[in-house]
Amino acid sequence: MSNLKQTAVDFLQMVVAGDIEKAYEKYVDMNGKHHNPFTPAGFPALKKGMMENDAKFPHKAFTVKHVVGEGDWVTVHSHLVLKAGELELTTVHLLKFGNGKIVELWDVAAPIPAECPNKDGLF
Numbered sequence: 001m002s003n004l005k006q007t008a009v010d011f012l013q014m015v016v017a018g019d020i021e022k023a024y025e026k027y028v029d030m031n032g033k034h035h036n037p038f039t040p041a042g043f044p045a046l047k048k049g050m051m052e053n054d055a056k057f058p059h060k061a062f063t064v065k066h067v068v069g070e071g072d073w074v075t076v077h078s079h080l081v082l083k084a085g086e087l088e089l090t091t092v093h094l095l096k097f098g099n100g101k102i103v104e105l106w107d108v109a110a111p112i113p114a115e116c117p118n119k120d121g122l123f
Contacts (some may be wrong), residue, residue: 005067008074008095011102016080018054018061020047032103038043046105049108052063057082065123072097080109 007027014023024030030043037044038051054060062086073096080089089109096104112122 002069004074004097004100007097007100008069008076008093009064009067009097010019012061012076012078012093015050015054016060018058020050020054026101027102029101029103030092032098032101032105034105034107036105036107058089059084064111077123079112094104 010021011027013022014020024043024047028043028047032043033041034043034046036046039046055075061081063079064076065079066075068075073094075097076091076093078093080091080105081087082089091107091109091110094106094108095102116122
């Protein structure tokens with residue numbers, strides 16, 4: 001796995017594990033921006049939202065399914081279980097890097113239905 005792809009995965013895994021402060025310190029340019037529609041602009045606000053999410057769902061699980069990288073861009077497709085048996089999501093994170101740090105981030109998530117008519121599944 002390329003360096004930036006591994007950095008993207010490491011960042012997301014640290015966040016899900018609750019090591020949010022360290023993940024931001026190590027991997028994020030705090031002057032960058034994100035595009036999460038539920039959080040105010042700026043990485044400080046996104047970090048706060050991630051900490052609130054961690055307090056609400058402390059036992060979440062995260063499984064990387066696909067990682068694609070090209071230049072300074074990395075996309076991570078994953079399975080996120082916020083609450084086992086109740087709330088599972090398929091997620092895509094698009095991360096733009098500058099000087100080895102995340103400078104821009106998009107995240108898109110869709111709930112996984114209990115009954116999925118698509119036999120190919122989500123992953």
